[in-house]
Amino acid sequence: MKLIVLFIVFVTDTCCLSAQNISGKVANQNEEPLRQASIVLKSFENDVIGSVKTDANGAFTLLYENNGDYLLEIFCAGYDSVFIQLKNSVGDINLGIIKLSEQVVLLDQVVVQATQKNVKIDRQIIFPTEVQVKTSSSGYGLLNKITLPGIKTDDMQNTVASIGNAGTVQIRINGIEASQSEIIALNPKNVLRIEFIDAPGVRYGENVGSVINFIVKQPDGGITAGVNLTGALTANYGSDNIYLRINHKKSEFGLSYGLDYSDFSQREDEEIRYRMPDQTVHQINRKGTDSPIFTGNHKVQIKYNLHEADKYVFNVSWQNNFRNNPANISQNVSETDENDYRITREINDKSSSMALDLYFQTNLPKSQNLIFNLTGACLNSDYEYSYQSYNQDSNLSKHGYSADGEKYSLIGEALYEKQWKDLKYSGGLHVTQNYLNNIYTDTQGTSDAKMHNTSLYFYSQIRGKFHKFGYMLGLGFSSQRNEQNSDRYTYLSFRPVVNLSYPVFKNAVLRYGFSVRPHLPSLSNLSDVRLQKNDWEITVGNSHLKPFRNIINDLIFDYQHSKFSVQITTGYRYSKNAVMPTIERIQAVDGNVLFLFGGENQKSMSHLRGQVDVQYDIIPDKLIFEGYGGIIRSFSDGNNYTHALTSVYGGGQLLCYVGRWSVAGSVNSRYREFFGETVWNDACYSRIRLSYHLKNMHFSAGWMYPLQSKGKYSGTELNSQLMQKTAWTAVKNYGNMLTLNFVWNLNLKRKYQIPDKRLNNTDNDAGIVK
Numbered sequence: 001m002k003l004i005v006l007f008i009v010f011v012t013d014t015c016c017l018s019a020q021n022i023s024g025k026v027a028n029q030n031e032e033p034l035r036q037a038s039i040v041l042k043s044f045e046n047d048v049i050g051s052v053k054t055d056a057n058g059a060f061t062l063l064y065e066n067n068g069d070y071l072l073e074i075f076c077a078g079y080d081s082v083f084i085q086l087k088n089s090v091g092d093i094n095l096g097i098i099k100l101s102e103q104v105v106l107l108d109q110v111v112v113q114a115t116q117k118n119v120k121i122d123r124q125i126i127f128p129t130e131v132q133v134k135t136s137s138s139g140y141g142l143l144n145k146i147t148l149p150g151i152k153t154d155d156m157q158n159t160v161a162s163i164g165n166a167g168t169v170q171i172r173i174n175g176i177e178a179s180q181s182e183i184i185a186l187n188p189k190n191v192l193r194i195e196f197i198d199a200p201g202v203r204y205g206e207n208v209g210s211v212i213n214f215i216v217k218q219p220d221g222g223i224t225a226g227v228n229l230t231g232a233l234t235a236n237y238g239s240d241n242i243y244l245r246i247n248h249k250k251s252e253f254g255l256s257y258g259l260d261y262s263d264f265s266q267r268e269d270e271e272i273r274y275r276m277p278d279q280t281v282h283q284i285n286r287k288g289t290d291s292p293i294f295t296g297n298h299k300v301q302i303k304y305n306l307h308e309a310d311k312y313v314f315n316v317s318w319q320n321n322f323r324n325n326p327a328n329i330s331q332n333v334s335e336t337d338e339n340d341y342r343i344t345r346e347i348n349d350k351s352s353s354m355a356l357d358l359y360f361q362t363n364l365p366k367s368q369n370l371i372f373n374l375t376g377a378c379l380n381s382d383y384e385y386s387y388q389s390y391n392q393d394s395n396l397s398k399h400g401y402s403a404d405g406e407k408y409s410l411i412g413e414a415l416y417e418k419q420w421k422d423l424k425y426s427g428g429l430h431v432t433q434n435y436l437n438n439i440y441t442d443t444q445g446t447s448d449a450k451m452h453n454t455s456l457y458f459y460s461q462i463r464g465k466f467h468k469f470g471y472m473l474g475l476g477f478s479s480q481r482n483e484q485n486s487d488r489y490t491y492l493s494f495r496p497v498v499n500l501s502y503p504v505f506k507n508a509v510l511r512y513g514f515s516v517r518p519h520l521p522s523l524s525n526l527s528d529v530r531l532q533k534n535d536w537e538i539t540v541g542n543s544h545l546k547p548f549r550n551i552i553n554d555l556i557f558d559y560q561h562s563k564f565s566v567q568i569t570t571g572y573r574y575s576k577n578a579v580m581p582t583i584e585r586i587q588a589v590d591g592n593v594l595f596l597f598g599g600e601n602q603k604s605m606s607h608l609r610g611q612v613d614v615q616y617d618i619i620p621d622k623l624i625f626e627g628y629g630g631i632i633r634s635f636s637d638g639n640n641y642t643h644a645l646t647s648v649y650g651g652g653q654l655l656c657y658v659g660r661w662s663v664a665g666s667v668n669s670r671y672r673e674f675f676g677e678t679v680w681n682d683a684c685y686s687r688i689r690l691s692y693h694l695k696n697m698h699f700s701a702g703w704m705y706p707l708q709s710k711g712k713y714s715g716t717e718l719n720s721q722l723m724q725k726t727a728w729t730a731v732k733n734y735g736n737m738l739t740l741n742f743v744w745n746l747n748l749k750r751k752y753q754i755p756d757k758r759l760n761n762t763d764n765d766a767g768i769v770k
Contacts, residue, residue: 022086023061024095026054026074029421033058034100037076071217073192074098081125083192101421119509119558121463121470121501122199124148128191131621135662135691137698137743138228139171139178139186139214144664145655147626148196149567149613151210152651152668156230156687156702156739158184158239160212163611163628163649163671167209174216179319181258181299184228185243187745190217199499199513199554202459202474203415203428207519207550222247226745233740235733236263254303261297264733265290268329273724274536276593277585284536286331286343290732293327315359325349333389341391343534348384353377367419374412381405381438387534399532401442408435423464430457440529449527449541452483461497472499478518480547484528487543493518504557511556521545521579525599540598548577548601563617570610578605580638580676583722595723603637605675627652634674641721645679647672662691683714698743704734711735 026037039060041049049070054060064070072095075081079100086093126146128136136142140155151169153160158180160169171178173186197211204211223246230239243256268288273281301319329345355377362370386400415428432455440447461474476495482488495518501511527541554571584596611630618625629650636643651668667686672679686708691700705711712735715728 020092021061021063022072022093022095023059025058025097026060026076027058027097027099028079029099029101031097031099034076034079037074037079037100040073040075042071042073074100076100081193101419119560121472121499121511122201122513123195123197126194126196128188128194129621131657133188133191135657135693136188137691137693137700137741139173139183139188139191142186142188142191142194143212144653146194147565147613147615148212149628150198150569150611151196151212154685154687156689156704156741162209163630163651167207170204170208170211172211172213175213178214179299179301181241181243181256181301184239184241184258185226185256186214186216187224187226189745191215192217198556199472199511201426201461201463201472201499202476202495202497203426203430203461207517223748224746226743228741228743230739230741233738235737237261237733237737237739250306250308252303252305252307254301254305256299256301256303258299259297260295262293262295262733264293264731266293266327266329267291267730267732268331268727269730270331270725270727272536274593274595275585275722277587282336284333284335286333289330289332291327291329293329293731294325296324298322311363313359313361315357317357318355319357320354321352323349323351339391341389341396343387343389346384346386348382350382351380353379369415369417371415371417372413373415375410377407377409377411379405379407379409381407385531385533389535397535399443399534401440401531403438403440405436405438407437409433423462425460425462427460428458430459431455434523436523438527440531442531447529449529450484451523451526453523454481455479459495468503470499470501472497474498480518480520482526484526484543487528489544489546491518491547493547493549507561508557508559511554511558513552513554513556515552517550517552518547519550519575519578520547521599525579536593536595538594538596540596542598542600545579545599546577546601548575548579550575563620565615567613568611569613572606572608574604574606576604577601580605580636581678582638583677583720585722600639602639604635605637606635607674608633622657624655625652626655632674636674636676638676641677643674643677643719645672645674647674660693662693664689664691677718677720679717679719681715681717683712684708685712696745696747698741700741702739702741704737704739706736708735711737 022041026034026039028034033054033056035054035056035058037054037058037060038051039053039062040051041062041064049064050062052060052062070086072084072086073081074084082098082100084095084098128142128146132142132145136145138155138158140153140158140160143151143160144153144155150163151160152163160171162169171183173182192215195213195215197213200208200211223244225244226242228241232238239258239260241256241258243254245252245254267290268286270284270286272284272286274284276282299319299321301317303315303317305313305315307313326349327345327347329347331343332340333343334340355375358374360372364370381403383403383405384400385402386398388398389396410433412431413428415426418425432453434451434453436449436451436453438449440449455478457476457478459474459476461472463472465471474497476497478493478495480491480493495516497515499511499513501509504510525541526543526545528543529541530538532538551574552571554569557568559566578601579599580602582598582600582602584598586594586596588594609630609632611628613628614626616625617623627650630648632647634645634647649669649671651666653664653666656663665688668684670684671682673682674680686706687702687704688706689700689702691698709732710730711732713728713730715726718725
């Protein structure tokens with residue numbers, strides 16, 4: 001009998017240990033219960049342990065079997081998600097009442113088979129699915145598998161770009177502007193969600209069209225290391241990255257190294273028609289030969305992070321980049337009234353950059369944050385350009401120059417945030433100091449381009465809701481001061497931002513955005529230099545260029561269905577006094593006719609565009625189609641010219657998942673962009689990729705530019721009163737290029753937190769004229 005009693009006690013204790021529960025209630029800020037809220041319990045390796053939904057009273061009970069560390073996610077349609085860390089959990093846990101803050105969301109949350117999204121006023125919140133996470137080997141791979149309207153991701157060359165002249169794409173990890181190496185090293189299993197900000201507020205950069213922010217679990221214990229190796233079987237091409245992170249309690253030490261290299265051949269063909277002073281046409285045809293081009297980039301980063309959950313974050317990072325891109329271009333030339341001859345252009349382009357970044361964030365009472373960021377950077381550039389023409393008998397002409405550049409910059413930013421029930425306020429100050437000294441040497445002697453630039457930028461923004469309307473209102477004020485030799489100017493500008501949204505019917509939202517963004521001339525355009533490129537053309541700088549404003553209007557319609565989603569975007573961008581290229585014809589003292597290429601503030605430039613992005617789950621979580629198409633009408637109204645261009649573009653991708661295998665095939669048409677009097681023709685792009693994942697390892701094989709004998713084929717078309725010029729470049733090595741990729745991520749006793757940096761400021765503009 002005693003044995004039976006002991007056995008019953010043992011079984012009862014065992015059941016208690018193996019069948020524990022987490023309970024609580026989910027409510028809104030008014031403590032009204034939320035029905036059908038989702039409760040998901042995950043390990044810190046992102047594996048789902050269990051899930052449950054709340055009942056009519058907002059209550060839930062979730063069973064779990066083993067003691068340990070977990071991450072509990074609570075989300076409900078129309079409310080911000082909440083993440084709760086459960087450390088060393090033992091026995092039953094009662095979390096009491098969990099209050100969710102109502103989102104400024106104008107579209108009910110819909111679970112899409114490919115992804116789960118929330119559409120907000122200025123962004124989409126995307127929760128990747130399990131199959132997307134498991135079949136992705138990096139941050140680029142994960143982006144390629146989710147639908148981001150207006151964004152084109154290439155996870156074979158590790159690039160992200162906007163479609164349709166919509167500005168640059170900024171990628172961040174927990175609010176930090178991330179480097180390419182960091183995105184490659186990002187383990188998709190650690191991604192909690194992705195914020196796609198397609199209507200950036202006032203605190204982002206001047207030409208930022210969208211922001212992609214990975215929200216990633218922050219480790220507080222263990223070691224992680226990994227490699228991401230890519231190489232080509234048919235060409236001398238590779239992209240290799242390794243990283244190591246060690247965590248102990250509140251500290252993290254990190255080290256990463258990346259190497260990108262290629263040794264290709266490039267062919268450039270040009271047809272030029274110069275209009276002479278007597279209105280005759282002088283024609284030059286340059287037929288390119290296969291010429292060597294090389295790229296080599298080394299990237300090193302050392303990082304230290306100290307954090308305490310929900311209290312503070314302190315981060316120090318040091319990074320150093322080295323780049324070497326030499327080229328030797330050869331062309332055979334036929335010219336009006338001249339015998340055939342040959343030209344060569346030799347380019348040596350080296351640079352190094354070093355940056356030290358200091359960051360501190362403190363969380364204050366009553367949902368307040370205070371953030372400081374200070375970055376110091378040093379850029380060194382060494383550029384040499386040589387042009388030579390010759391025939392079988394002798395050298396005909398020679399031109400060239402060298403540039404030795406130094407740039408020092410100091411960037412500081414302070415940001416304050418305050419969250420109320422239905423309102424969020426953000427305000428900050430951004431300060432930049434740049435010192436530039438580029439020394440140019442050519443046959444005419446040596447000239448210095450010394451510049452001092454100071455920028456002050458104040459910004460303030462609120463985001464909230466009023467009945468069914470969502471709104472974001474922001475205002476920025478900037479002061480730009482530039483000094484170059486005796487030239488000085490100060491430019492004051494306002495940057496207002498208005499974003500509105502309204503649910504037009506179930507699962508659909510209409511959004512409108514208005515913003516004014518200042519655009520600064522590039523440092524190379526501001527350089528007061530004059531450099532001869534060949535027998536006919538001279539590049540000149542203009543220190544009198546002034547910043548101008550881009551006025552942007554966007555109207556966006558979003559619709560989400562369980563198997564289908566669509567986004568329709570229409571937009572109009574207008575830039576008064578835009579800096580656009582100019583061409584001037586002069587006659588030198590020796591009688592030679594020369595054409596000067598520069599830039600100046602001209603009348604206006606505008607773009608009208610429409611674009612449709614769709615996703616359709618043919619077989620949910622198995623076969624998915626993504627596509628886009630658009631049209632752009634562009635106008636350039638110069639001081640002495642007027643041009644217009646209509647451009648149509650499109651593309652699509654088919655994704656297939658079968659067990660541990662995944663296949664992706666994509667094709668993109670040529671995209672044509674218009675600027676001034678020049679049309680830029682991007683390359684048509686297609687690729688096929690087969691991947692296999694096994695635990696912490698990923699293997700993939702890719703076929704780039706299949707059946708495209710010219711490889712990467714792109715060019716420009718210039719149509720001016722003074723000259724017409726077409727230039728096309730073919731990099732054949734990309735054609736039918738076969739690649740292999742291996743990724744291995746190792747985690748030892750890994751534990752996670754969530755907080756990290758929210759700001760990052762970098763400077764990569766060396767200001768060299770090329």
